[in-house]
Amino acid sequence: MADDNNTSKQRPLLGPKGKPGDLMKKKPKFNIMWVYAIIVLGIFAIATLNKGSKPQKTDWKQFREEMLKTGDVEKLVVINNESVEIYIKPDRLSDPRFQKMFKSRLGTISERGPQFYFQISSIEIFDKRLEELNAALPADQRMEYSAEKRTDVLMQVLSWVIPFALLIGFYLFMFRRMSGGGGGGGGGSIFSVGKSKAKIFNKEEDNINVSFKDVAGLAEAKVEIMEIVDFLKTPLKYTQLGGKIPKGALLVGPPGTGKTLLAKAVAGEANVPFFSMSGSDFVEMFVGVGASRVRDLFKQAKEKAPCIVFIDEIDAIGRARGRNANFGSNDERENTLNQLLTEMDGFASNSGVILLAATNRADILDKALLRAGRFDRQIHVELPDLNERREIFQVHLRNVKYDPELDVDFFAKQTPGFSGADIANVCNESALIAARREKKMVEKQDFLDAVDRIIGGLEKKNKIISVDEKRAVAYHEAGHATVSWLLEYAHPLVKVTIVPRGKALGAAWYLPEERQLTTTEQLLDEIASALAGRAAEELCFGKVSTGALNDLERVTKQAYAMVTFFGMSDKIGKVSYYDSSGQAEYAFNKPYSEKTAEMIDAEAKKIIDEGYERAKRILQKYSEGHKEISEMLLEKEVLFADDLERVFGPRKGHKPEMLDAKIHI
Numbered sequence: 163m164a165d166d167n168n169t170s171k172q173r174p175l176l177g178p179k180g181k182p183g184d185l186m187k188k189k190p191k192f193n194i195m196w197v198y199a200i201i202v203l204g205i206f207a208i209a210t211l212n213k214g215s216k217p218q219k220t221d222w223k224q225f226r227e228e229m230l231k232t233g234d235v236e237k238l239v240v241i242n243n244e245s246v247e248i249y250i251k252p253d254r255l256s257d258p259r260f261q262k263m264f265k266s267r268l269g270t271i272s273e274r275g276p277q278f279y280f281q282i283s284s285i286e287i288f289d290k291r292l293e294e295l296n297a298a299l300p301a302d303q304r305m306e307y308s309a310e311k312r313t314d315v316l317m318q319v320l321s322w323v324i325p326f327a328l329l330i331g332f333y334l335f336m337f338r339r340m341s342g343g344g345g346g347g348g349g350g351s352i353f354s355v356g357k358s359k360a361k362i363f364n365k366e367e368d369n370i371n372v373s374f375k376d377v378a379g380l381a382e383a384k385v386e387i388m389e390i391v392d393f394l395k396t397p398l399k400y401t402q403l404g405g406k407i408p409k410g411a412l413l414v415g416p417p418g419t420g421k422t423l424l425a426k427a428v429a430g431e432a433n434v435p436f437f438s439m440s441g442s443d444f445v446e447m448f449v450g451v452g453a454s455r456v457r458d459l460f461k462q463a464k465e466k467a468p469c470i471v472f473i474d475e476i477d478a479i480g481r482a483r484g485r486n487a488n489f490g491s492n493d494e495r496e497n498t499l500n501q502l503l504t505e506m507d508g509f510a511s512n513s514g515v516i517l518l519a520a521t522n523r524a525d526i527l528d529k530a531l532l533r534a535g536r537f538d539r540q541i542h543v544e545l546p547d548l549n550e551r552r553e554i555f556q557v558h559l560r561n562v563k564y565d566p567e568l569d570v571d572f573f574a575k576q577t578p579g580f581s582g583a584d585i586a587n588v589c590n591e592s593a594l595i596a597a598r599r600e601k602k603m604v605e606k607q608d609f610l611d612a613v614d615r616i617i618g619g620l621e622k623k624n625k626i627i628s629v630d631e632k633r634a635v636a637y638h639e640a641g642h643a644t645v646s647w648l649l650e651y652a653h654p655l656v657k658v659t660i661v662p663r664g665k666a667l668g669a670a671w672y673l674p675e676e677r678q679l680t681t682t683e684q685l686l687d688e689i690a691s692a693l694a695g696r697a698a699e700e701l702c703f704g705k706v707s708t709g710a711l712n713d714l715e716r717v718t719k720q721a722y723a724m725v726t727f728f729g730m731s732d733k734i735g736k737v738s739y740y741d742s743s744g745q746a747e748y749a750f751n752k753p754y755s756e757k758t759a760e761m762i763d764a765e766a767k768k769i770i771d772e773g774y775e776r777a778k779r780i781l782q783k784y785s786e787g788h789k790e791i792s793e794m795l796l797e798k799e800v801l802f803a804d805d806l807e808r809v810f811g812p813r814k815g816h817k818p819e820m821l822d823a824k825i826h827i
Contacts, residue, residue: 201327217247217276218263225280226295228259230305238307239276243285246307247276285309361438362462372430377423378557379550379582386411386541387424390516391432394468407468408538410506410517412476414524415543418583421520424543425472428518435469437462441478444498452479452498460505460515467514476519482528499528506536525742545581548574548676554582558589564604573609576656578674588612617671619664627667633796634699635660638709639668640792641698642691644784645777646672647806647813651687654813659800667709682730685720689773690780692717697777698788717773721766731765734758784810 225248229235234257236249250260252273260277282288296304374384393400393407400407413421429436437459444452463469479498506517517537521527524540531537546554552574559570577585591612596604615621627635639658646652653672660668696710724730727740739753752759781788787809795801807813 217279220248220263220278220280222280222291225278229278230295230303231299233303234260235305236275238305240282240285240288240307240309241279241312243282243309245279245281246288248278248280249275250277362435362466372423372426374427374431376557377420377427378553379546380420380424380543381550383413383424383541383543384427386539387428388431390470390518391428394432394434394470394516397468407514408516409535410519410537410539412524412532412537412540413518413520413543414540415522416545416581417522418581419543419545420582421522421543422474423582425474425518425520428470428472432470435463435466437469437471439473441473441475441480444479445495452494453501456498456501456505463515468516469514470516470518472518472520474520477521477523477526480519480521480527480531482526499531503528503530503536506531545579546585548578551577551580551585554585555589558586562589562593562604563602564592565606568604568606568609572606573613576610576613576673578676584616587616591615614663614671618666618669622662622664625662625667627662631667632660633792634703634707635668635709636795637698637702637788637792638695638707639670640788640795641694641696641777641781642670643791643801643806644698644788644810645694645780646670646691647810648780648784649687649691651681651684652691653688655803655806657800657802658795660795661799666712682724685724685730686769686773686776689717689720689769690776692720693770693774694777694781697774698781701778701781701785702789702792717770718766721769722762724769725762725765733765734761 225246229248229250234250234254236251239247239249241247254260255273255277263278292305292307374388377384390408390411397407413424415421425438429438439459444455459471463471479495479502481495481499483496483499519537524532532540552570555570555573573588577588580588588609589612592604592608595611595615596608599608601608639660643655643658646655653674656671656673658668658670663669692713693710695713696706699706699709725734727738729736729738754762790809791801791806794805803813
């Protein structure tokens with residue numbers, strides 16, 4: 163929100179849309195490449211003008227027959243024993259013969275001459291030929307020549323200047339490349355390689371139009387961030403109670419959840435200078451550059467205080483010290499981090515400079531960087547829940563022309579686990595799909611196809627699949643659908659298909675519950691459901707295929723997590739070997755003995771084997787329904803939850819296999 167009291171600071175010139183600076187265009191920044199271009203154009207211009215004053219080239223035969231024998235030559239001059247310049251008598255230049263000789267040249271014939279020239283191999287041969295020619299001519303037409311030594315000063319200068327200019331230009335070009343180019347404040351010269359490459363944004367001058375209204379969901383995160391912006395706008399509200407402005411805020415969360423978008427909203431809302439750069443911008447191939455750029459960044463920030471400094475992907479320089487692979491060597495990244503720690507909260511004061519950073523790898527950051535006084539608050543930006551997904555859909559559908567009867571709540575329910583970036587991609591893909599189908603607006607099916615496209619990949623209906631393979635895929639996917647429908651805690655099925663997508667020959671779509679905790683029974687049901695495809699192949703065809711690779715990989719990770727992370731094995735006990743801090747990244751040993759490792763392997767295998775046998779029992783008991791679903795899949799290729807409900811009955815409250823759910827591990 164803009165401050166109404168700052169209207170006097172606005173520019174006096176307004177454009178037709180009322181935006182400041184529309185009529186007062188910014189002057190283009192000086193670029194050294196312009197100088198290079200002017201020099202090159204000047205050289206070409208001089209060469210062209212010099213070329214225009216040169217005589218027309220001819221040969222000995224034309225000189226002898228059309229010039230000398232006709233008495234048109236006034237004099238001859240031998241230049242450097244290499245060429246002969248021919249001067250034509252002024253009264254003969256109007257002859258059409260000479261005009262014809264010059265028809266391919268620009269301009270008119272020079273009366274001062276020389277008008278023509280030709281090359282000679284040696285002065286001795288030219289003397290001999292000219293002497294023979296004079297002997298055959300009348301005495302009044304015989305011609306002598308004079309000799310001159312000439313030096314082309316321009317070409318000599320250029321022959322020395324151009325090589326040096328090319329070497330200097332190549333050096334400057336390579337140095338600019340090595341030092342990250344000349345843009346962004348970093349500079350490309352040897353004297354500015356240690357300068358900060360941060361880009362400075364100003365709400366009025368840079369026309370930043372992103373606000374907190376454009377950030378859907380993230381209610382708690384926005385409250386924390388908006389408090390910092392409000393502190394910058396009305397500091398007296400907090401300082402009169404003894405409060406101090408936070409020194410830093412760290413945005414933590416999975417990729418695509420809106421961390422950088424929040425920073426853009428801060429830049430749009432705060433009426434203070436906003437410095438933005440990436441963590442990788444600090445580190446270069448030169449030693450000491452990172453620390454130098456940190457010092458220069460905070461120096462600029464202090465001069466413009468109060469201001470906000472945003473460092474995206476701070477884990478590039480904030481990784482915990484002493485855990486890098488280059489043991490014993492001088493680590494440029496650690497030097498950069500040490501300088502950053504000193505600037506954030508060291509001996510000198512940085513009052514009025516707020517550091518805002520974002521990362522999705524907070525577990526690997528140095529503890530000294532995370533302590534209070536540097537990053538006073540950590541703001542967790544998590545994946546959106548149902549209500550937040552609805553708000554995100556409404557934001558991204560503003561510019562999409564969609565069916566007014568479209569139910570946004572339905573799509574929010576169909577996209578559990580989607581980040582804000584995924585939802586934006588869904589809206590964009592749906593518009594592209596509708597345009598591909600020549601529709602006037604985006605409809606419900608377009609959105610569903612976009613969700614399938616993002617989850618499963620590109621649909622490949624023309625993929626060559628044999629009849630036996632297609633039948634195996636149908637029974638495999640029907641096994642997943644059957645067991646997941648009959649187990650109480652398995653994720654409810656949305657649809658199952660045997661249309662190839664991406665690398666998969668078939669897929670089953672589920673709708674995970676919005677839950678924060680997962681029980682042992684829920685994990686066991688999910689394992690049995692995942693193994694049902696392999697079990698269906700074995701029961702129906704007496705053999706298995708490689709189609710269950712993804713299922714086995716997921717189940718194996720889940721079983722080992724139950725034993726080693728969640729303490730869900732009575733034999734291993736209530737222990738967890740999970741390291742949430744990430745401090746054991748370069749550890750050389752496991753936190754348990756070889757005997758315990760054997761027990762872990764045995765327990766994980768037991769969980770998987772019992773889940774597999776459980777899936778086989780369910781498929782054997784409901785073999786008729788499984789076969790019916792498989793044949794329907796072969797015929798329709800896509801089945802929905804309604805089709806399974808017609809075969810097996812309603813899922814809610816239908817617990818036919820609760821007796822099998824109790825598995826001892």
